[in-house]
Amino acid sequence: MITLQQAEIRSGIIKAMAHPARLMIIEYLKAGTKPFSDVFGLFNLDKSTVSKHLLVLKGAGIVSSRKEGPDMMYTLEVPCITDFFGCVTAVIENNVRRQQICLCQERPAK
Amino acid sequence: MITLQQAEIRSGIIKAMAHPARLMIIEYLKAGTKPFSDVFGLFNLDKSTVSKHLLVLKGAGIVSSRKEGPDMMYTLEVPCITDFFGCVTAVIENNVRRQQICLCQERPAK
């Protein structure tokens, strides 16, 4: 059985992924190292907000950064992270099947 | 590229995992269906707190519940979730290697 301390460390990593913007950043960096400006361009968010999201991912060890000329380059350190999304998708599909959530439209009132 | 809507749905699942107690519950239920009382016994937490954690996991579709006699039985619906922990462990080990965190003891002051 996993200890509470182990669970806390793990949840630190998972918390870092638990935000839509950060998931999008992870997906985006899967294609390779990108400059901050490209990541920023994905969102309608303040620069500071995007910077902080990247800081969270960096703090968790999921991405790394390195200065390159005027740009700050961000790299996904642990690509296996994205393998997990397959399972998350399985959860979502299972939920849809069980009609716990519906992505298409409301069910007609009975 | 993943859409914002997809990212929001995914992050809902991941948020549900992003708590030490809920990670421990997931690990625990990997061994099979268990009654509430067993899950409760893992923690020094109020009954209501454990019940709410289970509700979060259930809401995300990660576990399901079913009444069995006097007990409420909880089942892990998506065992692939735990495969992910291998990657999380890889992140942690990478962090340790890079000395971003240290599980053993403080480095001597230089």
Added chain:
DNA sequence: TTTCCTGATGGTCAATATACCAACAGACCA
């Protein structure tokens, strides 16, 4: 030097998450 350009940091505020205790609800037993 002064002026950009790039991105990080600090402050603040609203929303969310998480814990506890207390009270409740359903099933079964006395």
Added chain:
DNA sequence: TGGTCTGTTGGTATATTGACCATCAGGAAA
């Protein structure tokens, strides 16, 4: 009918998160 066992729900207090704006810091260009 009341008591007990099981787990859930409601209320509340506190901590954390995430957004914005404003400001700052470092390097390149004028």
